Amino acid sequence: MSVELRPGTVVCGRWHGNAYRIERVAGRGATATVYAAWGPMGRVALKVAADEACVLVEAVTLRDLEARGAALGPFLRDVDEADIGGRPVLFLALDWVEGVPLNRFSFGRRPEVAAAVLEQILDVLERLHAAGLVFGDLKPANVLVAPGSPPRAGVVDFGGVTPQGRLVRAHSELYDRAAWGAGGRTADPAYDLFAAALTFLAAVIGEARLAAFFNRKRSVAALCDIIRADSRLAPYRPVLEPALHGRWASAGAMRRALAAASDAGLSAVPPRDRLTAGLVGACAVAVAWFLLASAAWWERQ
Ligand SMILES: Nc1ncnc2c1ncn2[C@@H]1O[C@H](COP(=O)(O)OP(=O)(O)O)[C@@H](O)[C@H]1O
Numbered sequence: 001m002s003v004e005l006r007p008g009t010v011v012c013g014r015w016h017g018n019a020y021r022i023e024r025v026a027g028r029g030a031t032a033t034v035y036a037a038w039g040p041m042g043r044v045a046l047k048v049a050a051d052e053a054c055v056l057v058e059a060v061t062l063r064d065l066e067a068r069g070a071a072l073g074p075f076l077r078d079v080d081e082a083d084i085g086g087r088p089v090l091f092l093a094l095d096w097v098e099g100v101p102l103n104r105f106s107f108g109r110r111p112e113v114a115a116a117v118l119e120q121i122l123d124v125l126e127r128l129h130a131a132g133l134v135f136g137d138l139k140p141a142n143v144l145v146a147p148g149s150p151p152r153a154g155v156v157d158f159g160g161v162t163p164q165g166r167l168v169r170a171h172s173e174l175y176d177r178a179a180w181g182a183g184g185r186t187a188d189p190a191y192d193l194f195a196a197a198l199t200f201l202a203a204v205i206g207e208a209r210l211a212a213f214f215n216r217k218r219s220v221a222a223l224c225d226i227i228r229a230d231s232r233l234a235p236y237r238p239v240l241e242p243a244l245h246g247r248w249a250s251a252g253a254m255r256r257a258l259a260a261a262s263d264a265g266l267s268a269v270p271p272r273d274r275l276t277a278g279l280v281g282a283c284a285v286a287v288a289w290f291l292l293a294s295a296a297w298w299e300r301q
C-alpha cells in the first residue's frame with residue numbers, strides 16, 4: 001500500500017542523504033507512483049515503490065545496462081529509501097523525460113504522427129536488442145511523447161527488461177504476444193516488435209477499441225482484419241503485419257520499412273488535396289497583402 005506524497009513534501013534519502021522536493025504526481029503504474037521532483041541533480045522523476053521487489057529489479061537492470069555501456073536513458077541518478085508514512089520505502093531518482101504517455105497524447109490519432117513515434121521506439125529497441133536484451137513491457141503508457149515536428153518520444157520503465165532467451169519479466173496482457181495467441185513469452189526481439197506494432201495500432205484506433213477487440217477475438221487474423229478495415233493504415237500494412245507474424249529479422253529492418261512506408265503515406269495524399277492546400281495558401285497570402293496595403297494607404301490619407 002503506497003502513501004500519496006503532497007506537493008512540497010521533502011523526501012530525504014536515508015543512505016545517500018539527497019533531498020527531493022515533490023512537485024506533482026507524474027504518473028502511476030503497476031509497481032510505483034512517479035513524481036516530478038527537484039533534487040540536487042535538478043528535475044527528476046522520483047519513482048516511489050509500491051512493489052519494492054519489481055522496482056529493485058528495475059534499479060539493478062538500469063545499473064547493469066550502464067555497466068554494459070548499453071544504457072539509453074533515462075539514467076538512474078539515485079537509489080535510496082526514505083521514511084514515508086512511518087516506514088522505509090524504496091525510491092529511484094531518474095532523469096526527467098518530457099512528455100505525456102502516448103495513450104494520453106492528443107494528436108488526432110493521425111497515423112503519420114504515430115509512425116514518427118514508432119520509429120523512435122524501434123530505435124530504442126534496436127539498441128537494446130543489440131545488447132542481448134528485450135524490453136518486455138512495451139505499451140503506450142511506457143512511451144512519453146512531447147509535441148514537436150516530429151514529436152519526440154522517450155521510452156520509460158525498464159523494469160521488464162529481460163536477457164534474450166529467458167521468459168519476459170513483465171508484460172501487459174493487451175500488448176502480450178502470448179495473450180493474442182501469436183507466440184510464446186520467451187524474450188526474443190520479435191516479442192518487442194509485436195508489442196511495438198500493437199502500440200502503434202492502439203495509438204491510431206484507441207486503446208479502448210483495441211481492448212474491445214481483445215475481449216472478443218484474440219488472434220493475429222483479427223488484428224490483421226482491423227488493419228485492413230482502416231484505409232488510413234494501408235501504407236503501414238507491410239510494416240505491421242510482418243511484426244504481428246513475428247517475421248521481422250530485426251528492429252532495424254522494421255524501422256527502415258516504416259521509414260519507407262511513411263514516405264509512401266505522405267506521397268499518397270491525393271494530388272487534388274495538395275492543389276487545394278496550395279490554392280488556400282496562395283489566397284491567404286493575397287488577403288494578407290491586401291490588408292497590409294490598405295492599412296498603409298489609410299495611414300497616408
Ligand atoms: N523518467 C520519467 N520522466 C517522466 N515521467 C515518468 C518517468 N518515468 C515514469 N514516468 C511517468 O510515470 C508513469 C508510471 O511510471 P512507470 O515507470 O511506467 O511505473 P510502473 O513500473 O509502475 O509501470 C509513466 O507512465 C509516466 O507517465
Ligand SMILES: [Mg+2]
Binds near residue numbers: 029030141142157
Ligand atoms: Mg509502466
